Amino acid sequence: MALPAQLRAIQHHLRTAQEHEKRDPVVTYYCRLYAMQTGMKLDSKTPECRKFLVKLMDQLETMKKELIENDSITQEVVGNAHIENYALKLFLYADNEDRAERFHKNMIKSFYTSSLLMDVLSVFGELSDEVGEMRQQQKTKQPASFHSALSYQKNFPPFCGVQLSPEDFTKAQKYCKYAGSALQYEDIGTAIQNLQKALKLLTTGKE
Numbered sequence: 001m002a003l004p005a006q007l008r009a010i011q012h013h014l015r016t017a018q019e020h021e022k023r024d025p026v027v028t029y030y031c032r033l034y035a036m037q038t039g040m041k042l043d044s045k046t047p048e049c050r051k052f053l054v055k056l057m058d059q060l061e062t063m064k065k066e067l068i069e070n071d072s073i074t075q076e077v078v079g080n081a082h083i084e085n086y087a088l089k090l091f092l093y094a095d096n097e098d099r100a101e102r103f104h105k106n107m108i109k110s111f112y113t114s115s116l117l118m119d120v121l122s123v124f125g126e127l128s129d130e131v132g133e134m135r136q137q138q139k140t141k142q143p144a145s146f147h148s149a150l151s152y153q154k155n156f157p158p159f160c161g162v163q164l165s166p167e168d169f170t171k172a173q174k175y176c177k178y179a180g181s182a183l184q185y186e187d188i189g190t191a192i193q194n195l196q197k198a199l200k201l202l203t204t205g206k207e
Contacts, residue, residue: 105203172198
């Protein structure tokens with residue numbers, strides 16, 4: 001079922017949920033829970049949104065039954081720790097790669113996914129001090145990683161064969177700058193959109 005335009009803000013969390021369905025169903029469950037709670041606030045009245053959210057609720061109920069013996073689902077404190085540890089693991093990996101100037105797709109995706117999981121942690125209430133500090137670092141690290149890679153002009157080794165012009169690099173840097181500004185205002189949606197535009201330009205040579 002297609003995601004209604006009114007709920008576009010949760011599309012990345014739903015994609016992360018889908019990506020983890022087999023390797024980490026706990027991440028999938030809480031990403032969908034966050035998406036449902038956020039979607040309810042965005043628009044739960046128009047027919048297409050209500051239909052989509054009801055389907056999402058059904059998915060959550062099915063998962064809850066399937067994972068009834070999983071403490072991370074039945075006990076929120078355990079679930080919180082699971083998501084927080086996973087987000088931290090992704091962030092530390094990406095941060096280490098960034099510091100070593102190893103710029104590649106997995107490093108960027110890890111920053112990106114850890115940022116989404118910071119959002120997901122809000123389903124448990126107040127963020128811990130450690131997570132709050134990590135989130136602050138993400139605001140500067142994520143765009144900084146793009147800028148670093150662009151300044152070295154390295155098209156991310158996995159993307160060999162894409163011919164980029166100096167104008168392409170300038171445009172990509174512009175998108176990263178917009179993303180950095182959006183993160184200063186904690187506008188995750190706009191930041192993600194601009195980072196995706198930069199990544200698409202770098203990987204395909206097209207906007």
